[in-house]
Amino acid sequence: MIDTAVAAAVTAFARLVTGARGNWLGCLPDPRPRVYFANHSSHGDFVLVWTVLPPALRRTTRPVAGADYWLRGSLRRFIVERVFHAVLIERDPEKRRLDPIRQMVDALDERASLILFPEGTRNTTTAPLLPFKSGLYHLAKARPGIELVPVWIENLNRVMPKGEFIPIPLLCTVTFGAPLLLAANEERAVFSERCRAALLALAPRRGEGR
Amino acid sequence: MSYGRETIALFGGVIGVLILASIVGFVLERRAGADDATVANLNARIKAWWVMVALIGVAFACGKAGVIVLFAFASFAALREFITLTATRHGDHIALAAAFFVVLPLQYYLIWIEWYGLYSIFVPVYVFLLLPIVAALRGDTTDFIGRVAEVQWGLMISVFCVSHVPALLTLPIPGLEGRQLLLIAFLILVVQSSDVLQYVWGKLLGRHKIAPVLSPSKTVEGLIGGVASATLLGAALWWITPFSPWQAGLMALLINLMGFCGGLVMSAIKRDRGVKDWGHMIEGHGGMLDRLDSVIFAAPIFFHVTRYWWSV
Numbered sequence: 001m002i003d004t005a006v007a008a009a010v011t012a013f014a015r016l017v018t019g020a021r022g023n024w025l026g027c028l029p030d031p032r033p034r035v036y037f038a039n040h041s042s043h044g045d046f047v048l049v050w051t052v053l054p055p056a057l058r059r060t061t062r063p064v065a066g067a068d069y070w071l072r073g074s075l076r077r078f079i080v081e082r083v084f085h086a087v088l089i090e091r092d093p094e095k096r097r098l099d100p101i102r103q104m105v106d107a108l109d110e111r112a113s114l115i116l117f118p119e120g121t122r123n124t125t126t127a128p129l130l131p132f133k134s135g136l137y138h139l140a141k142a143r144p145g146i147e148l149v150p151v152w153i154e155n156l157n158r159v160m161p162k163g164e165f166i167p168i169p170l171l172c173t174v175t176f177g178a179p180l181l182l183a184a185n186e187e188r189a190v191f192s193e194r195c196r197a198a199l200l201a202l203a204p205r206r207g208e209g210r
Numbered sequence: 211m212s213y214g215r216e217t218i219a220l221f222g223g224v225i226g227v228l229i230l231a232s233i234v235g236f237v238l239e240r241r242a243g244a245d246d247a248t249v250a251n252l253n254a255r256i257k258a259w260w261v262m263v264a265l266i267g268v269a270f271a272c273g274k275a276g277v278i279v280l281f282a283f284a285s286f287a288a289l290r291e292f293i294t295l296t297a298t299r300h301g302d303h304i305a306l307a308a309a310f311f312v313v314l315p316l317q318y319y320l321i322w323i324e325w326y327g328l329y330s331i332f333v334p335v336y337v338f339l340l341l342p343i344v345a346a347l348r349g350d351t352t353d354f355i356g357r358v359a360e361v362q363w364g365l366m367i368s369v370f371c372v373s374h375v376p377a378l379l380t381l382p383i384p385g386l387e388g389r390q391l392l393l394i395a396f397l398i399l400v401v402q403s404s405d406v407l408q409y410v411w412g413k414l415l416g417r418h419k420i421a422p423v424l425s426p427s428k429t430v431e432g433l434i435g436g437v438a439s440a441t442l443l444g445a446a447l448w449w450i451t452p453f454s455p456w457q458a459g460l461m462a463l464l465i466n467l468m469g470f471c472g473g474l475v476m477s478a479i480k481r482d483r484g485v486k487d488w489g490h491m492i493e494g495h496g497g498m499l500d501r502l503d504s505v506i507f508a509a510p511i512f513f514h515v516t517r518y519w520w521s522v
Contacts, residue, residue: 158298
């Protein structure tokens with residue numbers, strides 16, 4: 001009950017601050033399990049993707065988040081576990097008890113969709129996108145039939161850059177590209193580069209030449 | 211307040227035109243089918259006009275406070291659309307926060323307390339000098355002049371110029387005491403009907419593109435037909451203004467030409483940034499800046515011409 005109310009409040013706030021708008025460029029919303037993979041520059045990224053999904057899909061779409069960050073503090077823990085039903089993975093291989101790929105595959109098998117940030121960490125550089133970690137590839141290999149949808153989040157890094165406290169109410173767009181599938185015998189490096197290129201292609205060309 | 215009768219007559223007229231437009235839109239849709247993109251867009255625009263007229267009606271009913279809140283909100287929406295398309299960096303964060311949460315509310319507060327001496331120079335003088343200081347202190351010099359100029363331009367267009375619409379309420383004009391809302395009605399009605407009539411004349415007779423690079427939908431026929439008919443409308447509305455009929459016509463011509471040029475300038479910015487519309491806030495129209503571009507360029511000129519020759 002309270003988690004539904006908090007979810008509504010969080011999405012309403014996200015809409016108010018960012019005017020968030022979903023742009024379904026390469027596909028339409030679909031209830032089948034999918035992996036939405038997005039660029040990552042802010043802790044609010046998965047909230048924004050979740051906000052622009054149709055309400056029926058929100059209930060079955062789970063963000064994949066780092067346990068080390070989100071389990072610190074009871075408010076964070078409540079939001080990420082109870083409100084967003086995140087799949088919490090341990091990023092440090094040394095401390096791992098559960099296999100992250102196994103956790104994600106289990107979620108897909110339970111008919112959930114995932115929101116994944118294949119860069120593995122927030123991008124605070126001036127490069128538009130960091131190199132991808134191998135998670136997306138291993139996930140696609142374990143469940144080859146699952147559609148992988150590139151999702152470009154525009155402007156959220158300007159709304160709330162790292163280390164700032166006041167959000168700037170700029171307009172954010174979330175663009176969904178055409179789904180990708182792992183090809184038979186496709187090598188990891190080739191596949192990762194293909195996914196990365198598909199995601200980068202969704203970034204607006206604005207301000208080029210600067 | 212004695213502006214009741216004129217205001218009711220104006221709104222009655224506008225609602226009559228909207229009913230007529232809705233009927234025409236309905237007939238066109240029956241004829242062209244629901245798939246026709248132009249007709250669908252026309253009907254979306256008409257529907258959005260109903261909402262906008264209703265909002266202005268509510269604001270007018272609330273008087274000065276209502277009008278100031280309405281335009282402060284319009285400024286906020288316009289500023290966020292403008293800044294979204296700029297290339298500001300992390301180093302501008304505090305300057306941007308100040309633009310949204312200090313400059314904007316303060317400008318409208320100054321209009322509320324009717325301090326002409328300050329609201330007319332606050333953004334062009336004080337903010338112009340202070341915001342670059344805030345940005346410079348952050349130490350990021352990459353494209354500094356470009357970033358500072360974009361923020362200042364955003365504030366001039368979205369806050370300073372837009373705020374000159376409610377600022378009309380502060381003008382002391384003999385014979386118009388307590389009825390300055392009618393000046394706002396005149397400005398908005400004339401400029402917006404010029405936009406609509408340019409669109410209508412352009413769709414009906416448009417052959418020769420006037421600025422193919424900037425704005426492919428604008429035609430010579432649309433410009434002449436739209437500005438001429440909106441100027442006649444302005445002259446016919448002289449009875450709600452302090453102007454004589456020919457003065458009202460000249461004033462309407464002035465603000466219609468400013469409005470047209472405003473549309474061109476704002477299109478040039480959109481072209482540069484590779485977007486068709488400023489935003490998606492108003493169904494069929496685009497963003498707040500798409501709807502307000504003509505008012506933005508007309509309002510300060512209308513304000514100062516009126517103030518110079520008609521106020522005491």
